[in-house]
Amino acid sequence: MSEINQALAKSFGLNAEEYDKVLAIMGRTPSLTELGIFSVMWSEHCSYKSSRIWLKELPTKAPWVIHGPGENAGVIDIGEGMAAIFKMESHNHPSFIEPYQGAATGVGGILRDVFTMGARPIANLNALRFGDPSLAVTRRVVDGVVRGIGGYGNCVGVPTVGGEVNFHPAYNGNPLVNAMTVGIARQDKIFLSAAAGIGNPVVYVGSKTGRDGIHGATMASTEFDAASEDKRPTVQVGDPFTEKLLIEACLELMQTDAIVAIQDMGAAGLTSSSVEMAGKGGVGIELNLDAVPQRETGMTAYEMMLSESQERMLLVIKPERSEAARKIIEKWDLDYAIIGYITDTGRIVVRHKGVVEADIPLDPLEKAAPLYRRPIAETPKPAPLGEVVCNMPLLEALEKLIGCPDLCSRRWIYDQYDSTVGGQTVKRPAQADAAIVRLEGTKRALAITTDCTPRYCVADAEMGGAQAVAETWRNITATGAKPLAITDNMNFGNPEKPEIMGQFASAIKGMAAACLALDYPVVSGNVSLYNETEGRPILPTPAIGGVGVLEDAAQAVGYALSPGLALVVIGETRGELGRSLYLREILGREEGAPPAMDLAAERRNGDFVRAQILGQAVAACHDVADGGLLVAVAEMALAGDAGVELTAEYGAKEWFGEDQARYVLAVRDAPAVLAAAAAQKIPAILIGVSVNQNKLTLPGAVAISLPQLREAHERFFPAWFA
Amino acid sequence: MKAVILLFPGINRERDMALAVRQSFGRDPAIVWHKETALPEGTDLVVIPGGFSFGDYLRCGAMAAQSPVMQAVKAHAARGGYVLGVCNGFQILTEAGILPGALLRNAGLRFLSMDTTLRVARTDTVFTNKWQEGAIFRAPMAHGDGNYTADPATLDRLEGENLVAFTYAGENRNGSARNIAGIFAPNLRVLGLMPHPENLVDPLMGGTDGKPLFDALAAA
Numbered sequence: 001m002s003e004i005n006q007a008l009a010k011s012f013g014l015n016a017e018e019y020d021k022v023l024a025i026m027g028r029t030p031s032l033t034e035l036g037i038f039s040v041m042w043s044e045h046c047s048y049k050s051s052r053i054w055l056k057e058l059p060t061k062a063p064w065v066i067h068g069p070g071e072n073a074g075v076i077d078i079g080e081g082m083a084a085i086f087k088m089e090s091h092n093h094p095s096f097i098e099p100y101q102g103a104a105t106g107v108g109g110i111l112r113d114v115f116t117m118g119a120r121p122i123a124n125l126n127a128l129r130f131g132d133p134s135l136a137v138t139r140r141v142v143d144g145v146v147r148g149i150g151g152y153g154n155c156v157g158v159p160t161v162g163g164e165v166n167f168h169p170a171y172n173g174n175p176l177v178n179a180m181t182v183g184i185a186r187q188d189k190i191f192l193s194a195a196a197g198i199g200n201p202v203v204y205v206g207s208k209t210g211r212d213g214i215h216g217a218t219m220a221s222t223e224f225d226a227a228s229e230d231k232r233p234t235v236q237v238g239d240p241f242t243e244k245l246l247i248e249a250c251l252e253l254m255q256t257d258a259i260v261a262i263q264d265m266g267a268a269g270l271t272s273s274s275v276e277m278a279g280k281g282g283v284g285i286e287l288n289l290d291a292v293p294q295r296e297t298g299m300t301a302y303e304m305m306l307s308e309s310q311e312r313m314l315l316v317i318k319p320e321r322s323e324a325a326r327k328i329i330e331k332w333d334l335d336y337a338i339i340g341y342i343t344d345t346g347r348i349v350v351r352h353k354g355v356v357e358a359d360i361p362l363d364p365l366e367k368a369a370p371l372y373r374r375p376i377a378e379t380p381k382p383a384p385l386g387e388v389v390c391n392m393p394l395l396e397a398l399e400k401l402i403g404c405p406d407l408c409s410r411r412w413i414y415d416q417y418d419s420t421v422g423g424q425t426v427k428r429p430a431q432a433d434a435a436i437v438r439l440e441g442t443k444r445a446l447a448i449t450t451d452c453t454p455r456y457c458v459a460d461a462e463m464g465g466a467q468a469v470a471e472t473w474r475n476i477t478a479t480g481a482k483p484l485a486i487t488d489n490m491n492f493g494n495p496e497k498p499e500i501m502g503q504f505a506s507a508i509k510g511m512a513a514a515c516l517a518l519d520y521p522v523v524s525g526n527v528s529l530y531n532e533t534e535g536r537p538i539l540p541t542p543a544i545g546g547v548g549v550l551e552d553a554a555q556a557v558g559y560a561l562s563p564g565l566a567l568v569v570i571g572e573t574r575g576e577l578g579r580s581l582y583l584r585e586i587l588g589r590e591e592g593a594p595p596a597m598d599l600a601a602e603r604r605n606g607d608f609v610r611a612q613i614l615g616q617a618v619a620a621c622h623d624v625a626d627g628g629l630l631v632a633v634a635e636m637a638l639a640g641d642a643g644v645e646l647t648a649e650y651g652a653k654e655w656f657g658e659d660q661a662r663y664v665l666a667v668r669d670a671p672a673v674l675a676a677a678a679a680q681k682i683p684a685i686l687i688g689v690s691v692n693q694n695k696l697t698l699p700g701a702v703a704i705s706l707p708q709l710r711e712a713h714e715r716f717f718p719a720w721f722a
Numbered sequence: 723m724k725a726v727i728l729l730f731p732g733i734n735r736e737r738d739m740a741l742a743v744r745q746s747f748g749r750d751p752a753i754v755w756h757k758e759t760a761l762p763e764g765t766d767l768v769v770i771p772g773g774f775s776f777g778d779y780l781r782c783g784a785m786a787a788q789s790p791v792m793q794a795v796k797a798h799a800a801r802g803g804y805v806l807g808v809c810n811g812f813q814i815l816t817e818a819g820i821l822p823g824a825l826l827r828n829a830g831l832r833f834l835s836m837d838t839t840l841r842v843a844r845t846d847t848v849f850t851n852k853w854q855e856g857a858i859f860r861a862p863m864a865h866g867d868g869n870y871t872a873d874p875a876t877l878d879r880l881e882g883e884n885l886v887a888f889t890y891a892g893e894n895r896n897g898s899a900r901n902i903a904g905i906f907a908p909n910l911r912v913l914g915l916m917p918h919p920e921n922l923v924d925p926l927m928g929g930t931d932g933k934p935l936f937d938a939l940a941a942a
Contacts, residue, residue, distance in 0.1 A: 150833050154864070155774040157734020241732050241777025333731060416833045418864040420921045421772075423738035428928075438926065440737070553926055 004029050012039035018370055025364045033302045033350060033357040040268035040306060041275060042369050044529050049370040050495035051527045054508045058522045059515040064484055065523055066187065072113045072263065073183075074523025075190060076485045078549045082439060083187045084446060085119040088127070088180035088489040088545040090528035094235040095177040099144025104152040104238040106179045108310055111156065112264035115247050116313065118191040118254050119183025122422060123437045124153050126163040126179050127450040127489065127543040131172030133405045138167070139720060141175050148238075149179070150416040155240035156247065159425050160417035161435035164450050167405045170458075173533025178489040178526075180545040182448055184439060191254060193263040195281035195316045195342050200260055202274070202285060202340040203322070205329050206246050206312035210295035212236050213269070213308025242311040242334070249332035250313065256328070258321035265312040271305045273314040274340075275348055279366045284345035289352040293335040301350055301357035316342060376505050377498035382459045385578045385592030390652035395696075395704045397586050397652065398630050403712035404585045407627050412717030430639065432558035433475040433623050436550070445553035447481030449546050453626070454539035456594035459579050461503040461540050465510030466597045467660065472546030473518050474623040477606040478663055479556045480613035481548035483518065488525040488544055493537025495529045503540040510597075511542060517599035518606075520546070557613055559622035560640035563692040566670035567644070571605045571662030572683040573629060575653030581627045582656035595658050602661040608682045609663045617667055617676075624662035629687075630655035632664050634696060638710055643693035648685070666690060723747065723804075723942050725767040728795070730756040730786045733773035733810065735918065742920035743769065746936035756789040767804040767939060768795055770811030772864070772918060782825060782867045783813030792818050804848065804939070805912040809865055812904070812914035821905055821914045822880070823872030825865075829897025833866040837928075838917055839891040840903050844884055847910045848942040852934035858891045859931040861917035868916040870898035870905075880905055887913055 009019040012035060022030055022038045030038065040046055048055065060068035066083055067075035073087035091106025111121050126149055131138045153160045158181070195202075213236035253259060261281065265273045270292070278285035289304050299307075317325050322338065329336040343349070348365075350358035392400075401407055414429035426445055427436035434449040451471040457464025469486060476483040488511065493500040515521055531538040550556055577583050578592025612618050620640065624632045629650075637644045648654070667673045670686050677684035697703040725743050727736050736753065743751045751769065752762050761768065775786035786792070792814075799805050799820050807815040815821040828834055837860050842853040853859070872880070877899055880886050888904040896916070904915025919932025 147832075154833055154835075154866075155732070155734075155777065157773060239777070241774060241779065244732055244734065244774070244777075415836050418833070418835045420835070420862045420864060420918070420927075421734055421738065423735075423741050423921055423924075423927065426926055440741075 004032060004035055009035060012036065013043055014039050018042060021368055025361065025368060031357060033305055034360055036302050036306050037271050037358055037360060040271055041365055046268055046272055047369045048527055050372050050374050050529060051490065051504065052371055053373055054505055057508050057512050059512060060521050060523065062485065062519060062521045065521055068523045069525060071192060072116050074485060074487055075117065076523060077187065078446065079444060080442060081187050083185050083190060084182055084547055085114050085117050085185055086180065086182040086487055086545065086547055087113050087524040088178050088487045088543065089113065089526040090489050090491060091177045091179065092174065092491065092528050092531055095145055096141065096173065096175055098235040099141045100148040101235050101237050103145040103148030103177050105236045105310055106177050107149055107152040108238045108240065108243050109266050110179045110181045111158065111243060112266065114181040114183040115250055116191065116262050116264045117185065118189050119185040120251060121158045121181050121183040122424065123182045123435060123448055124158050124160045124179065125435065125448060125450050125545060126177065127452065128163065128165045129171045129176040129454065129541060130167050131175065132169040133167050133720065135172065143721065145175065145177055146413050146416055152238055152240040154418040156244045157421050159419050159421050161419050161425055161437060162429055162449060165410060165413065166454060168454065168539055170539045174531045174538050176491050176538065176541055178543045180450055180487065182446060182547060189254065191259060191262050193261050193277050193280055195261045195277040195283050195285065197260055197316065198283065198342055198344045200316050200342045201319055201322055201338045202287065202342065203315040203317045204292060204312065204335065204337045204339045205315060206334055207239060207242050207309055208293040208295035208335060209304055209307050209309045211299065211303055211307060214303060214306045236308045236310050238310050245332040245334055246311055246313065249329050249334055253325055253328045256321065256324065258317050258325040260316040260318060262313060262315045265314055267308065269306065269308045275362060275365060277314065277316065278348060279362045284343035284347045284362065285340060286343050286349045287340035287351065289350060291337050291339040293337050301352040305350060374495055374501045375498040376502045378502045379461060379499065379506065382593050388577050388587065392586055394652060394655060394698060395702060397582065397656065398634060399704060399709065399712045401581060401585055401627050401631055402634055402709065403715055405716055406581060407631060408716040409714045411714065412721065426553050426556055427558055431560065432556065433478040434481065436479060436553060436556045438553045443552045445550045445556060447476045447479045447548040447550060449475040450543060451475060452541055452543040454541045455579050455590065457507060457540040457542065459594050461506035462510035463594050463597055464540065465507035465542050466514040466599065468542050468544045469511050469514035469520065470518065470597065470602050470660065471625060472544045473520055474606060476546050476548035477610050478621045478623045480610060481550040482610065483520050483546055483548040485521050485523045486544050486546045488522055488542060490525065490527045491531055491538060491541040491543060492529055493532045500537055507540055507542045514599055517603055555614055557618055557621050559620050559636050561620050561636040561642040561666050561690045562640050563642045563690050565619055565666040565668060565690045566686055567633065567688045567690065568665045568667055568670055568673050568684055569629065569662060569687050570609055570665060570677065570682060570684050572659060573654050573662065574659045575657040576659050577653055577657050580656060580658045582652065595660050597660055605661045605663065605682055608677060608680055609665065612665065612673060617669065617673055618665050619668065620666040622664045624664060628656040628658050634709055636664060636666065637696055637706060638713060641706065643691040643706065644688055644696045645691050646688035646698050648687040649699055723766045723939055724764050725751040725769055726754045726762055726765050727751045727769045727771060728756060728791060729753050730775035730789060732775045732777050733771055735772035735809065739769055739771040739920045742923045742936050745923055746933065746940040754791060756786065756791045759790045759794060761794045761798055765798065767806065768798055770807040770814050772809030772811060775810055775814065783810060783817040786814045787817035796820060799912055802909060802911055807914040808918060808920065809916055812916055813867065815912065815914045820912055821907060822876050823870055825867045826869040826871050827867050828869050834895050835864045837861065838863050840888040840917060841891040842888060843886050847906065849913045849935060849938055850887065852938040860922060860929060861919050861932055862921045863917040865916055868896040868898065870902045872899065883908065888915055
């Protein structure tokens with residue numbers, strides 16, 4: 001066995017200063033198991049040591065917030081005594097090393113964070129970023145990630161209802177896989193993780209423990225290099241069948257009063273679950289590893305404490321209910337093992353084969369965890385774009401844009417995800433700006449979306465942070481739902497570089513401003529740092545997952561156009577081309593400042609649109625985002641197979657600029673909507689009508705047929721995987 | 723008609739199925755756990771819903787076909803009781819030998835989740851009498867293994883004896899032999915099919931194309 005010293009600590013990811021702190025807390029040289037516990041609990045992944053001071057800046061409160069950050073997932077009041085429980089989490093590093101399993105276990109992990117609180121998961125979404133599509137490795141990663149998400153989500157029977165995909169060379173060696181789960185619980189049946197009750201049994205439920213995933217949390221806290229392939233054994237292997245059993249077994253057990261506390265074994269497995277449960281409860285915990293169900297023989301205490309074997313939960317059970325609880329768990333053919341008990345010592349004590357392998361005071365393990373205010377270098381504001389010459393005919397540009405990897409149809413992806421299981425999916429992928437899932441047995445529905453525009457964030461992270469939050473709010477609004485709260489998944493590069501930490505701090509500042517302006521707090525989240533390969537960082541990517549509520553699911557609108565409607569644009573069209581997809585895809589430039597954010601206008605315009613939808617004035621609605629106005633209109637036409645006659649005399653800047661806070665409304669009575677907007681000083685303009693023709697026509701009778709547009713829109717993915 | 727829904731570990735469309743049954747039958751179906759050895763007294767219709775029973779490990783439906791409750795289902799079918807198997811339920815019925823043939827991996831080797839269109843082959847059965855002859859209806863599919871296959875003699879017999887219940891009316895995406903999406907047992911009292919009529923029984927979810935199946939059973 002290796003000698004325990006600073007060099008070994010370094011190989012576990014602890015720096016010299018951190019190792020000195022361990023020595024001071026322990027008053028002696030730690031054992032291997034103890035060093036393992038410190039290193040994973042103090043890893044960036046578990047301790048948030050670089051990000052914590054910034055995350056505190058985010059608004060987390062609103063009258064409808066039941067539990068904000070700090071629990072396994074965020075909890076909000078959605079009416080009728082129900083709560084939505086949700087979170088988004090990254091599985092970036094594993095998904096590059098082993099795309100299928102990395103993505104699959106990402107889905108599994110976020111599901112557990114949600115059902116561990118008592119919620120039945122009702123929707124999965126994902127936010128994905130991949131590298132340059134011309135590289136063979138990108139194709140391999142996309143294929144594996146999509147198969148992995150489908151393989152896991154389809155089997156557990158939770159519909160995958162939405163998501164987003166971007167491509168950029170900055171993600172070449174470092175794709176992002178962010179998975180979001182939304183679940184539903186009764187507000188009076190929410191389960192927390194704080195352990196209590198001295199002497200209460202600590203129960204292990206789920207799959208057996210193996211040697212997979214040891215030090216996964218540490219891997220997730222380092223940069224990638226050529227040797228990363230060697231880390232394949234640290235990627236866990238998922239078993240969605242066991243997860244399905246675990247969901248049903250836990251939800252059945254939660255119908256009884258047996259559970260005192262419950263937490264999933266996620267990153268850092270048995271270590272983090274036991275330390276966090278005891279720590280939150282202000283108690284101690286003693287574990288006897290001889291009782292841990294094991295898949296392999298000869299496992300050491302170190303291996304069991306650090307294993308990230310999937311589909312496992314840790315529970316504190318009322319002793320008099322333990323046998324009844326065992327019956328429920330064993331009915332589902334899962335292991336139920338009492339592996340310890342709650343103590344009053346304030347310490348975690350780990351025994352194995354009669355030997356005390358670890359004995360650590362919990363308070364300093366948590367409270368003395370490193371906390372860094374890392375140096376920050378602000379990103380210089382981008383130079384103004386200046387004059388842009390747009391020579392390409394408008395419809396040729398439209399055809400090219402709507403077929404580019406960032407804008408083309410995602411059908412090839414979502415056709416591999418079961419989006420209807422559960423029987424409550426009101427709006428499936430590509431039918432509305434947000435997925436709509438009804439709450440079984442009620443008229444209510446949730447509107448759910450994920451969004452981020454990294455090409456804005458890299459130019460101006462503050463704007464990009466605000467924009468990501470605002471776009472989820474806009475997407476939810478565009479269905480008629482009221483946006484309530486978000487979860488954030490902060491994906492950035494190496495925080496030890498001041499310019500990366502600067503991006504992080506700026507993104508938080510922008511997000512906080514948007515959350516405040518929109519009454520839209522953060523209730524859960526996850527931070528993924530060190531997203532760099534060979535020293536090159538990803539684009540800063542604060543992915544946002546938003547949740548809103550509709551009192552009546554029948555009021556939801558999608559963006560499919562039907563003939564005979566007027567098209568009204570809400571919000572000001574200024575023609576800002578900086579950082580737009582038009583600039584990148586048509587002119588080959590990634591320059592300029594992203595479009596300006598006006599959060600007050602965002603709020604005004606959105607509140608107006610929502611009121612119009614709920615007032616039954618709107619037949620279809622689409623927010624104007626990637627690609628600009630003409631792309632939005634074309635997407636509406638394709639979704640509904642309805643032609644469009646546009647009358648607005650716009651040029652490329654107006655048709656393709658990505659000015660924010662805008663929506664396209666398809667309405668029956670345009671004068672009424674325009675008058676209502678004018679009365680509230682909301683910018684609104686009629687740009688054309690939908691018609692019973694098979695083409696999209698611009699002023700001057702230039703037209704493109706819908707089949708031609710559709711062919712361009714649908715081509716990319718099937719051709720790539722043909 | 724008294725309906726029960728079987729529940730095997732890994733089944734995941736039992737809630738969807740219960741909603742569809744409840745809507746047409748006007749009452750909740752009983753849920754029967756796979757370890758039961760008898761069906762509830764008075765069971766007329768056994769429904770086996772979709773999902774991934776036993777994780778689809780080994781072969782889809784292979785392990786579920788060995789569960790204790792399947793002996794009772796076989797006896798029920800042999801007595802002329804009604805059985806409906808959808809998706810994984812269809813796979814279980816073939817693995818149990820109650821229906822002929824097998825479901826292989828989809829031709830493209832990818833999971834397929836989208837609406838498909840089915841043609842109703844005959845309307846003189848307790849499952850299909852609410853449709854018109856030759857009717858085409860929409861049904862979502864969601865499967866990785868829906869590629870129906872059997873030896874040519876069996877396929878000839880299924881077609882010759884009018885035991886094909888539904889065929890894919892549009893694109894045959896999963897590669898099923900002779901476009902077969904669903905089949906009857908010779909007594910027309912057992913139906914297995916891959917797509918999910920139970921997921922289109924509510925206008926809010928996109929339509930009611932699947933409702934005639936449940937209305938027909940409820941009226942039997």
